[in-house]
Amino acid sequence: xxxxxxxxxxxxxxxxxxxxxxxxxxxxxxxxxxxxxxxxxxxxxxxxxxxxxxxxxxxxxxxxxxxxxxxxxxxxxxxxxxxxxxxxxxxxxxxxxxxxxxxxxxxxxxxxxxxxxxxxxxxxxxxxxxxxxxxxxxxxxxxxxxxxxxxxxxxxxxxxxxxxxxxxxxxxxxxxxxxxxxxxxxxxxxxxxxxxxxxxxxxxxxxxxxxxxxxxxxxxxxxxxxxxxxxxxxxxxxxxxxxxxxxxxxxxxxxxxxxxxxxxxxxxxxxxxxxxxxxxxxxxxxxxxxxxxxxxxxxxxxxxxxxxxxxxxxxx
Amino acid sequence: xxxxxxxxxxxxxxxxxxxxxxxxxxxxxxxxxxxxxxxxxxxxxxxxxxxxxxxxxxxxxxxxxxxxxxxxxxxxxxxxxxxxxxxxxxxxxxxxxxxxxxxxxxxxxxxxxxxxxxxxxxxxxxxxxxxxxxxxxxxxxxxxxxxxxxxxxxxxxxxxxxxxxxxxxxxxxxxxxxxxxxxxxxxxxxxxxxxxxxxxxxxxxxxxxxxxxxxxxxxxxxxxxxxxxxxxxxxxxxxxxxxxxxxxxxxxxxxxxxxxxxxxxxxxxxxxxxxxxxxxxxxxxxxxxxxxxxxxxxxxxxxxxxxxxxxxxxxxxxxxxxxxxxxxxxxxxxxxxxxxxxxxxxxxxxxxxxxxxxxxxxxxxxxxxxxxxxxxxxxxxxxxxxxxxxxxxxxxxxxxxxxxxxxxxxxxxxxxxxxxxxxxx
Numbered sequence: 142x143x144x145x146x147x148x149x150x151x152x153x154x155x156x157x158x159x160x161x162x163x164x165x166x167x168x169x170x171x172x173x174x175x176x177x178x179x180x181x182x183x184x185x186x187x188x189x190x191x192x193x194x195x196x197x198x199x200x201x202x203x204x205x206x207x208x209x210x211x212x213x214x215x216x217x218x219x220x221x222x223x224x225x226x227x228x229x230x231x232x233x234x235x236x237x238x239x240x241x242x243x244x245x246x247x248x249x250x251x252x253x254x255x256x257x258x259x260x261x262x263x264x265x266x267x268x269x270x271x272x273x274x275x276x277x278x279x280x281x282x283x284x285x286x287x288x289x290x291x292x293x294x295x296x297x298x299x300x301x302x303x304x305x306x307x308x309x310x311x312x313x314x315x316x317x318x319x320x321x322x323x324x325x326x327x328x329x330x331x332x333x334x335x336x337x338x339x340x341x342x343x344x345x346x347x348x349x350x351x352x353x354x355x356x357x358x359x360x361x362x363x364x365x366x367x368x369x370x371x372x373x374x375x376x377x378x379x380x381x382x383x384x385x386x387x388x389x390x391x392x393x394x395x396x397x398x399x400x401x402x403x404x405x406x407x408x409x410x411x412x413x414x415x416x417x418x419x420x421x422x423x424x425x426x427x428x429x430x431x432x433x434x435x436x437x438x439x440x441x442x443x444x445x446x447x448x449x450x451x452x453x454x455x456x457x
Numbered sequence: 458x459x460x461x462x463x464x465x466x467x468x469x470x471x472x473x474x475x476x477x478x479x480x481x482x483x484x485x486x487x488x489x490x491x492x493x494x495x496x497x498x499x500x501x502x503x504x505x506x507x508x509x510x511x512x513x514x515x516x517x518x519x520x521x522x523x524x525x526x527x528x529x530x531x532x533x534x535x536x537x538x539x540x541x542x543x544x545x546x547x548x549x550x551x552x553x554x555x556x557x558x559x560x561x562x563x564x565x566x567x568x569x570x571x572x573x574x575x576x577x578x579x580x581x582x583x584x585x586x587x588x589x590x591x592x593x594x595x596x597x598x599x600x601x602x603x604x605x606x607x608x609x610x611x612x613x614x615x616x617x618x619x620x621x622x623x624x625x626x627x628x629x630x631x632x633x634x635x636x637x638x639x640x641x642x643x644x645x646x647x648x649x650x651x652x653x654x655x656x657x658x659x660x661x662x663x664x665x666x667x668x669x670x671x672x673x674x675x676x677x678x679x680x681x682x683x684x685x686x687x688x689x690x691x692x693x694x695x696x697x698x699x700x701x702x703x704x705x706x707x708x709x710x711x712x713x714x715x716x717x718x719x720x721x722x723x724x725x726x727x728x729x730x731x732x733x734x735x736x737x738x739x740x741x742x743x744x745x746x747x748x749x750x751x752x753x754x755x756x757x758x759x760x761x762x763x764x765x766x767x768x769x770x771x772x773x774x775x776x777x778x779x780x781x782x783x784x785x786x787x788x789x790x791x792x793x794x795x796x797x798x799x800x801x802x803x804x805x806x807x808x809x810x811x812x813x814x815x816x817x818x819x820x821x822x823x824x825x826x827x828x829x830x831x832x833x834x835x836x837x838x839x840x841x842x843x844x845x846x847x848x849x850x851x852x853x854x855x856x857x858x859x860x861x862x863x864x865x866x867x868x869x870x871x872x873x874x875x876x877x878x879x880x881x882x
Contacts, residue, residue, distance in 0.1 A: 160632065172633075206817070338740045
């Protein structure tokens with residue numbers, strides 16, 4: 142059985158990518174199971190999806206503990222512990238990651254024993270990531286080596302049928318380019334084996350002890366603990382205020398911000414809390430004088446680093 | 458007939474469409490599912506001829522479903538977890554009206570704490586209300602058994618509402634290959650709804666919920682409902698036979714997998730049972746005579762089927778994806794009651810609780826349960842009930858508790874400081 146796990150952020154199309162792969166494998170005559178997994182549905186929050194494919198009917202269900210192929214649409218997810226990108230990897234596992242860092246960097250950084258393939262980020266504009274689902278599914282289809290270009294094409298046409306020809310064609314171009322780009326590695330993913338009753342590791346079961354309610358009630362005895370959750374790392378786009386253009390209306394951007402991440406000071410000047418701004422860009426759309434622009438997060442961070450270096454240079 | 462990839466939610470919606478449901482009352486907000494969304498789309502596009510009405514709660518939704526069914530039309534609705542519990546008062550009420558309709562429940566864990574994942578406590582909470590319950594383990598089964606549920610509900614020997622249960626995420630959001638049966642064949646199989654004497658109409662007063670005092674009439678009505686529910690076993694078998702003739706797929710009240718010569722049998726409900734099947738295959742390859750029993754019907758409870766199937770079996774491992782606090786797994790309790798006093802009953806009926814709140818059950822855990830149970834039988838020892846939970850999980854939980862503890866400590870310190878500050882002032 143092939144076991145594929147896809148990691149991305151809400152809104153990047155990983156559920157669609159899993160469905161494209163699922164449909165393509167089904168067209169190739171495989172029994173298929175595909176499913177997304179997420180908590181409360183939030184744009185930018187880590188999500189994963191999975192696909193199983195086998196020539197036999199599939200009895201296995203739920204999360205994939207030992208994947209044969211991991212697809213990471215957004216490399217900023219790797220350090221997020223809750224995303225569990227590396228859960229259950231072994232030397233037979235293939236990692237496909239959308240990143241500008243090369244595979245040697247990733248191999249060393251993660252001490253990853255299996256094969257690594259990177260999808261070079263085509264553009265610095267992270268808004269382009271909306272096609273990353275198609276790109277990932279195209280590359281993955283090639284790495285699996287059991288999906289033809291035709292099945293991939295048909296799967297994309299089926300899964301995106303509601304979105305119109307223009308969208309389908311853009312996604313097809315991206316997916317097929319990624320498929321062709323991976324040709325040298327075609328078929329590098331191998332089917333994983335099932336765990337056998339003759340050879341398995343016993344689970345480390347424990348009898349739960351009784352604990353008094355002061356410990357065992359699901360309560361957090363402090364106010365506003367959500368402040369400690371740095372949701373700013375979910376952002377792929379950053380809203381940046383041009384204070385030359387801001388008309389100090391004092392209320393529009395801060396009121397529309399669904400996360401209360403914009404504060405207005407005594408001078409009617411809005412300040413964005415980048416620790417918690419998730420990058421939904423609602424403020425960008427709402428600001429009447431268009432004083433807020435969206436900058437790719439990666440670019441914004443690079444600029445910050447440069448600025449910090451300049452500052453250091455001045456000091457020394 | 459087309460074979461295509463469908464989620465459990467889509468399979469349920471297709472069944473309502475293929476059964477030609479006339480009326481669909483729905484509470485459209487969380488925890489509602491894509492089932493209603495699909496049906497609304499089809500009705501909007503003119504692909505389905507039905508009336509979908511949104512209500513302000515699941516309580517009203519079930520009231521509307523029962524009232525509409527009492528007018529003699531075919532009714533379908535769907536809910537999930539907290540929604541089913543919110544409707545609980547009306548589940549009892551409409552079942553008492555003996556108004557038949559089909560309700561899908563996508564089962565998920567209940568609050569508190571809040572989760573969104575698969576768990577059977579919601580559906581098990583509804584086991585005593587008078588609805589029949591069918592539990593599914595694949596998306597195909599969701600579609601087929603929803604069609605069958607209409608026949609079951611509307612049968613003159615039953616005339617009670619039926620819940621078809623599918624597991625959240627594991628089936629509801631999971632796509633797998635499903636054979637979509639031919640629409641005409643489905644219409645033929647489900648047939649015309651014979652409303653018998655149910656002709657609730659505007660301006661033609663009839664009472665659906667008479668007050669009965671003194672206990673005697675109440676006892677009569679309640680027990681008649683119980684007898685009708687019990688008919689569900691044989692009627693399900695009739696309907697399943699007819700279904701097989703139409704569509705070629707067969708469904709048993711109690712699914713038995715490799716139990717003929719089994720010494721150890723897993724008993725489990727819902728979608729996790731297919732994982733148990735894989736474990737049975739692997740255990741058999743390793744030379745252990747393992748098997749699996751899965752009740753499709755929880756209500757009525759297939760007691761006789763269990764008694765028959767478990768004759769000469771040494772040990773049973775019941776895995777409950779629910780927990781009746783203060784008692785344990787519900788399926789374990791009910792199976793033990795059904796087997797009590799049977800001469801050839803298993804020596805051991807072990808209780809495991811697992812998969813609560815969507816927690817996975819790994820193949821290693823199935824193997825370990827088989828090992829633990831067969832060792833206990835060999836030594837002729839009892840086995841204490843066990844929650845499937847590992848040291849690793851407990852360690853992770855301790856980390857979370859440590860965070861909560863630090864916060865508690867910080868809060869405590871800041872309160873102390875405020876007090877001191879106040880005193881100085």
